[in-house]
Amino acid sequence: MKTIIEPFRIKSVEPIFLTSRSEREQLLQDAHFNPFLLRAKDVTIDLLTDSGTGAMSSNQWAAIMRGDESYAGSESFYRFESVIRNLTAMPFILPVHQGRAAEKILFSIIGGPGKYVLSNTLFDTTRANIEVSGATGVDLLCPEGKQPSLIAPFKGNMDEAALENFINDKGAGNISMVIMTVTNNSGGGQPVSMANIRNVKKICSGYGIPFFIDACRFAENCYFIKTREPGFQDRSILEIAQELFSYADGCTMSAKKDAFANIGGFMAMHNKALADECRNVLIITEGFPTYGGLAGRDLEAIATGLEEIVQEDYLAYRIRSIAYLGEQLDKEGIPYLKPTGGHALYLDAKAFLPHIPVDKYPAQALCCQLYIEGGVRGVEIGSVMFGKYDPDGKLIPAANELVRLAFPRRMYTQSHLDYVAEVIVQLYHSRSRITGLIITEETPYLRHFTAKFKPDTTKILQDDLQHIAL
Structure with a gap:
């Protein structure tokens, strides 16, 4: 059968509180453009991590x-x-x-x-x-x-x-x-x-x-x-x-x-x-x-x-669900790390947002926009998480700029996957409007957990000047 069914029945449910786009814009600004700093109740689909977030049997x-x-x-x-x-x-x-x-x-x-x-x-x-x-x-x-x-x-x-x-x-x-x-x-x-x-x-x-x-x-x-x-x-x-x-x-x-x-x-x-x-x-x-x-x-x-966890029926469903999301993105030519992995789909932010340089953190910018677009919270796996600085303070970027969408185990259904795909597709069609970010505060280790950002206004000003010239 082509239809993916969850190999379990749901015996308890947890409500999802929906927010408007304008509310999410303000919430993200209050969180200093770092999805880690959002309150969980303000997230519609939480794909920040699959660590400790699944449903127990x-x-x-x-x-x-x-x-x-x-x-x-x-x-x-x-x-x-x-x-x-x-x-x-x-x-x-x-x-x-x-x-x-x-x-x-x-x-x-x-x-x-x-x-x-x-x-x-x-x-x-x-x-x-x-x-x-x-x-x-x-x-x-x-x-x-x-x-x-x-x-x-x-x-x-x-x-x-x-x-x-x-x-x-x-x-x-x-x-x-x-x-x-x-x-x-x-x-x-x-x-x-x-x-x-x-x-x-x-x-x-x-x-x-x-x-x-x-x-x-x-x-x-x-x-x-x-x-x-x-x-x-x-x-x-x-x-x-x-x-x-x-x-x-x-x-x-x-x-x-x-x-x-x-x-x-x-x-x-x-x-x-x-x-x-x-x-x-x-x-x-x-x-x-x-x-x-x-x-x-x-x-x-x-x-x-x-x-x-060693039950094969569950693992087949788990792996197939992530592949299904990738298939929806393939229909629109949306770049992600292929083939799909086991616990997550990784959007390729470099290819998704080629106009944002690595020192303006394209994967972090994409994370933020996913939240604004549909309340989806992912995590940056790129130069915020793994970047270093040379002795002159210049960024040594990570090899890839990825956004990980990690699915908690036994938690979301296929309709949630369809919603996530729709959010990504909508965002891809308006990707040219996304601007980069600048770090304003960071720690020496694991900075991505608590770092604070602000939008890169240089790009915004350049766009405004170009519009005036036209």
Whole structure:
């Protein structure tokens, strides 16, 4: 059948409060042209993130009622541990309150000045925690992943030749870790092939470098492996996931993604000495090792979510929904990163708004206009999130200027997708009127969360002068 149906029934609903265009214009101005600073009640369709924003199942809500809130030795922890051990086969498992807590603990131990952490593409909090430690994060994305319009099955892969060259250039002793992000979030939600994971593990083993998985969206990645990589079509998602984790020395995960939970995460590994160090920091910063900053009910919800996420019917619906949105945009020739990814569609702001230079942040400008046009909130993944400054204060732009529209799990229906498509199409037809933005306030790390902007009036004045001349 061509019609996408949600493989679940809706038992509870949350109201959406609608706003007018003039109201949204004022609300965005009050938020300093940063959608992060909007109040959630003023957003019609919230695609800012799929992290912790999904709908939990009836089984997860039932599991919450079983939560054992004992400070130490909670039975909920042992269920949590058992599910993760079955998935990863890693003996040392530490709960944390979310993914970035795992990153903070891990990189405070293995990072430091002069060290490098290599990845296919690091996401924002991962890179920030690496940099805070004094280490340097390096992206080694495969060549096809750098071409937004190119259709290829595994654009999230790491460049294996570049990896070996970097190790030989800097020395294996200076590489703290290689961490593979699956799916590749900053790279458009693109999947990583099992062959690439296997080959990168082999390279790392040859140089004695630890190989970790950033497993936030492991199940979505495994679905792509099943449907795109020869030899996996007849294997279950769980079996594919178990093989994927078998190549890793450890992993971190935000359970707010592919575990359907509103909060939580974990780190897991084979190395006892590293696990002991991580546990010591965890006790200081997160809590006792059997709760790690989480309530027992959260541990139960995560364990149930990890069992549900490997259900193939759900993953087929999830991936197909994002592809459906891409098909609607293809009808109008609207540029986005192709093929569609697992959890999000990424608009290509450089191609969408070619008249806005990168130092005026076209992706941030497009984010703002999506909100004004239809109350849709996305997130900039471009030079606001990943740009740097040279010693003279000039912007070193990101490789791409993208707007991520990340869909919360089990939350929106196909009619919501149709509405989002309509908003994007309308905006595309009036795109020449969109102007860039200037940063007025920012922080040294993760500036996109709290930065403030103002419109680039230079372009507005130029247009006014041109109109007068005509």
